Amino acid sequence: MNNFEIYNPTRVFFGKDETERVGKECASYGKKVLLTFGGGSIKKTGLYDRVINLLRVENMEVFELSGIQPNPRLSSVRKGVDICKKEGIDIILAVGGGSVLDASKIIATGARYNGDPWDFFTKKANPKPGLPLGTILTLAATGSEMNHNAVITNEETEEKWAVVDPAIFPTFSILDPVNTFSVPRDQTINGICDILAHLFEQYFHNTPESPIQDRMNEAIMTTVIEYTPRVLSKGDDYDARAVIMWAGTLALNHLLESGVDDDWSTHNIQHELSALYDIPHGAGLAIIFPQWMKYVLDIIPHKFAHFGERVWDLSRDGKTDRELGMSAIEQTKAWFQKIGAPVSLKEVNIGPERLEEMAEKAVCRGPLGSVKPLYKEDVLNILQMCL
Amino acid sequence: MNNFEIYNPTRVFFGKDETERVGKECASYGKKVLLTFGGGSIKKTGLYDRVINLLRVENMEVFELSGIQPNPRLSSVRKGVDICKKEGIDIILAVGGGSVLDASKIIATGARYNGDPWDFFTKKANPKPGLPLGTILTLAATGSEMNHNAVITNEETEEKWAVVDPAIFPTFSILDPVNTFSVPRDQTINGICDILAHLFEQYFHNTPESPIQDRMNEAIMTTVIEYTPRVLSKGDDYDARAVIMWAGTLALNHLLESGVDDDWSTHNIQHELSALYDIPHGAGLAIIFPQWMKYVLDIIPHKFAHFGERVWDLSRDGKTDRELGMSAIEQTKAWFQKIGAPVSLKEVNIGPERLEEMAEKAVCRGPLGSVKPLYKEDVLNILQMCL
Numbered sequence: 001m002n003n004f005e006i007y008n009p010t011r012v013f014f015g016k017d018e019t020e021r022v023g024k025e026c027a028s029y030g031k032k033v034l035l036t037f038g039g040g041s042i043k044k045t046g047l048y049d050r051v052i053n054l055l056r057v058e059n060m061e062v063f064e065l066s067g068i069q070p071n072p073r074l075s076s077v078r079k080g081v082d083i084c085k086k087e088g089i090d091i092i093l094a095v096g097g098g099s100v101l102d103a104s105k106i107i108a109t110g111a112r113y114n115g116d117p118w119d120f121f122t123k124k125a126n127p128k129p130g131l132p133l134g135t136i137l138t139l140a141a142t143g144s145e146m147n148h149n150a151v152i153t154n155e156e157t158e159e160k161w162a163v164v165d166p167a168i169f170p171t172f173s174i175l176d177p178v179n180t181f182s183v184p185r186d187q188t189i190n191g192i193c194d195i196l197a198h199l200f201e202q203y204f205h206n207t208p209e210s211p212i213q214d215r216m217n218e219a220i221m222t223t224v225i226e227y228t229p230r231v232l233s234k235g236d237d238y239d240a241r242a243v244i245m246w247a248g249t250l251a252l253n254h255l256l257e258s259g260v261d262d263d264w265s266t267h268n269i270q271h272e273l274s275a276l277y278d279i280p281h282g283a284g285l286a287i288i289f290p291q292w293m294k295y296v297l298d299i300i301p302h303k304f305a306h307f308g309e310r311v312w313d314l315s316r317d318g319k320t321d322r323e324l325g326m327s328a329i330e331q332t333k334a335w336f337q338k339i340g341a342p343v344s345l346k347e348v349n350i351g352p353e354r355l356e357e358m359a360e361k362a363v364c365r366g367p368l369g370s371v372k373p374l375y376k377e378d379v380l381n382i383l384q385m386c387l
Numbered sequence: 388m389n390n391f392e393i394y395n396p397t398r399v400f401f402g403k404d405e406t407e408r409v410g411k412e413c414a415s416y417g418k419k420v421l422l423t424f425g426g427g428s429i430k431k432t433g434l435y436d437r438v439i440n441l442l443r444v445e446n447m448e449v450f451e452l453s454g455i456q457p458n459p460r461l462s463s464v465r466k467g468v469d470i471c472k473k474e475g476i477d478i479i480l481a482v483g484g485g486s487v488l489d490a491s492k493i494i495a496t497g498a499r500y501n502g503d504p505w506d507f508f509t510k511k512a513n514p515k516p517g518l519p520l521g522t523i524l525t526l527a528a529t530g531s532e533m534n535h536n537a538v539i540t541n542e543e544t545e546e547k548w549a550v551v552d553p554a555i556f557p558t559f560s561i562l563d564p565v566n567t568f569s570v571p572r573d574q575t576i577n578g579i580c581d582i583l584a585h586l587f588e589q590y591f592h593n594t595p596e597s598p599i600q601d602r603m604n605e606a607i608m609t610t611v612i613e614y615t616p617r618v619l620s621k622g623d624d625y626d627a628r629a630v631i632m633w634a635g636t637l638a639l640n641h642l643l644e645s646g647v648d649d650d651w652s653t654h655n656i657q658h659e660l661s662a663l664y665d666i667p668h669g670a671g672l673a674i675i676f677p678q679w680m681k682y683v684l685d686i687i688p689h690k691f692a693h694f695g696e697r698v699w700d701l702s703r704d705g706k707t708d709r710e711l712g713m714s715a716i717e718q719t720k721a722w723f724q725k726i727g728a729p730v731s732l733k734e735v736n737i738g739p740e741r742l743e744e745m746a747e748k749a750v751c752r753g754p755l756g757s758v759k760p761l762y763k764e765d766v767l768n769i770l771q772m773c774l
Contacts, residue, residue: 001402001626001629001630001633002402003400003401003402003403003404003405004401004402005398005399005400005401006398006399006401007396007397007398007399008395008396009394009396010394011392011393011394012392012393012394013390013392014390014391014392014393014645014646015388015389015390015391015646016390017390018390208626209626209629209630211610211613211614211630212606212607212610212630212633212634212637215605215606215607215609215610216603216606216607218602218606219599219602219603219605219606220599220602220603222602223598223599223602226598227598239388239595239596242388242596243388243596243598243599246388246599246646247599250599255642258401259401259402259633
């Protein structure tokens with residue numbers, strides 16, 4: 001196990017009807033709230049009206065930033081920062097999925113920074129604790145509700161970069177599984193691919209003597225695989241939505257990465273895909289991950305064998321670690337296919353034309369990953385395997 | 388899964404040589420530090436000198452409260468509070484195991500309360516955030532380093548009671564496994580019994596649809612059982628000490644209890660044992676737990692069957708849940724015996740004389756537990772099974 005520091009001050013309220021507390025929680029930070037959300041699905045579901053009412057009951061003045069898109073744009077962040085500065089906002093309330101939350105994290109810190117928020121991504125400035133940020137999660141996927149990560153796309157430069165800093169933890173997050181009942185099937189699938197991908201990034205590593213991290217990770221992977229058919233067959237299955245929601249949070253709240261060399265090369269490659277082609281994050285991960293796994297199998301065959309035995313319940317049957325690991329990878333790909341996720345670039349209409357450009361961009365800040373450092377040629381190889 | 392709130396602001400620094408940062412961390416809170424510790428084993432190991440030097444390098448003025456005993460006494464807490472108030476202490480640094488940490492948590496909140504710290508236990512007053520509290524853990528056991536629990540014995544009234552309140556989280560905790568190398572074999576064993584008992588209290592419950600909590604719990608139980616022989620055969624096995632230390636923290640940092648009805652009746656019964664007889668906490672738990680398990684087996688036989696299959700690797704072989712569960716309980720008791728823990732009251736020289744008195748006291752604030760509410764007669768039955 002490696003040395004590590006772990007610190008997570010986000011307060012989580014989990015369960016049915018926890019949404020009801022949002023007014024009082026927000027009001028404890030001031031009078032002016034900036035409500036941030038996405039394309040308006042929260043208006044269709046009634047969540048928007050419910051939240052507005054709960055805020056108004058507390059006599060809060062509500063400002064709005066809507067239209068935050070999947071793969072959130074820097075332009076939305078800049079708009080939000082402008083509102084905060086101009087109106088003297090006391091607290092931001094983000095209602096949505098990871099994109100709305102990520103954008104809001106940067107708005108919160110940007111509101112107290114004299115400069116352009118892209119500076120946090122180019123490392124020109126370090127984020128400082130900003131405005132309080134509350135969230136109401138409506139999609140189980142990114143873990144953004146209880147972590148200090150945010151990924152933003154600069155549409156001018158076609159760059160999709162991350163800020164990872166304790167200054168951007170949400171203050172509180174309301175996780176009411178009922179708010180995910182209306183998530184459409186394709187978004188539910190993308191979210192689940194994202195959750196599993198987060199688990200993979202932290203599970204396939206080279207750090208010895210990390211049995212707690214590995215087994216806890218297996219615990220969550222196994223559970224996600226078990227409960228996915230339930231959420232897909234019945235979107236309002238409360239218990240199944242609850243399990244997937246909590247799995248999504250734990251999959252990326254800094255617990256599983258503590259003490260191990262997590263990898264993240266697949267996410268970095270995927271960010272280039274999304275930056276150029278705007279495909280859903282989870283879909284890109286489902287395409288790339290099985291190929292990345294094959295690419296690094298020979299470095300940690302024992303990990304892939306554990307993955308096969310403990311997560312996919314494969315029996316050893318005299319197989320070598322490598323053989324068992326390869327079966328587990330095939331099983332993973334087949335499972336993605338079975339739940340309706342794409343497993344090739346062809347399925348999302350991406351050809352070979354810009355692979356080299358993506359490979360180049362992916363490694364522009366150095367080689368990716370830790371299991372096997374990936375250089376431009378490696379990334380290109382993996383992308384070609386994805387065709 | 389039940390609704391829950393989870394919040395844990397303790398900052399943990401984990402790993403070899405993390406002790407080195409203690410001076411700078413403490414100095415960031417002020418000039419005057421109260422160093423709290425136990426019977427002086429930290430003087431023998433050299434940790435005391437090391438910490439004092441690190442504090443002095445930062446020009447801190449060091450006050451001391453030593454002699455905090457296992458099953459920490461209210462009198463120690465009162466002494467600590469007096470020093471804090473009289474000297475204007477800025478931060479408390481607790482160096483030791485759970486007893487030193489628990490006492491220090493109450494000293495920290497007591498230092499800012501105008502009254503007797505026992506008031507927090509009798510509910511006459513609620514603890515408020517107190518002085519900052521740093522800890523250096525020297526024994527893997529109670530999880531006190533990253534939770535908001537404290538158990539104190541009032542030696543005048545022979546009561547051993549708990550405070551559970553977010554106001555008493557440590558500010559930071561340094562978990563350097565090297566600081567546990569010198570823990571004697573019997574204390575290591577007691578610590579491991581305590582860790583497993585914490586896991587049991589949160590695993591054997593009646594809450595449906597909690598697969599993440601259950602499997603993460605199994606992940607840690609399995610790991611503790613796997614690594615215990617290594618720490619017992621070689622006390623300076625860094626990786627084994629590290630795994631047990633992190634297991635101890637995660638076993639009781641509010642993560643596994645979130646969303647389930649944890650039980651805690653065994654702990655409450657054990658507190659009566661320790662209050663009357665002053666036996667080690669872990670030893671009492673090893674004695675009581677297998678008997679409690681038998682007492683509630685018929686209520687949740689499926690849980691005990693899972694426990695047998697997933698933790699003890701027992702095969703089903705046509706057994707019913709109850710049969711498999713009973714085998715798992717026997718296995719648990721045999722394992723405690725094998726590592727050198729007592730499994731009967733006789734082994735710790737306790738006879739039947741005061742069982743009724745303990746049963747009476749255990750339920751004085753109402754029936755215990757959630758799997759099966761235990762009344763005086765139930766507690767007496769269990770204690771008699773322990774003879």
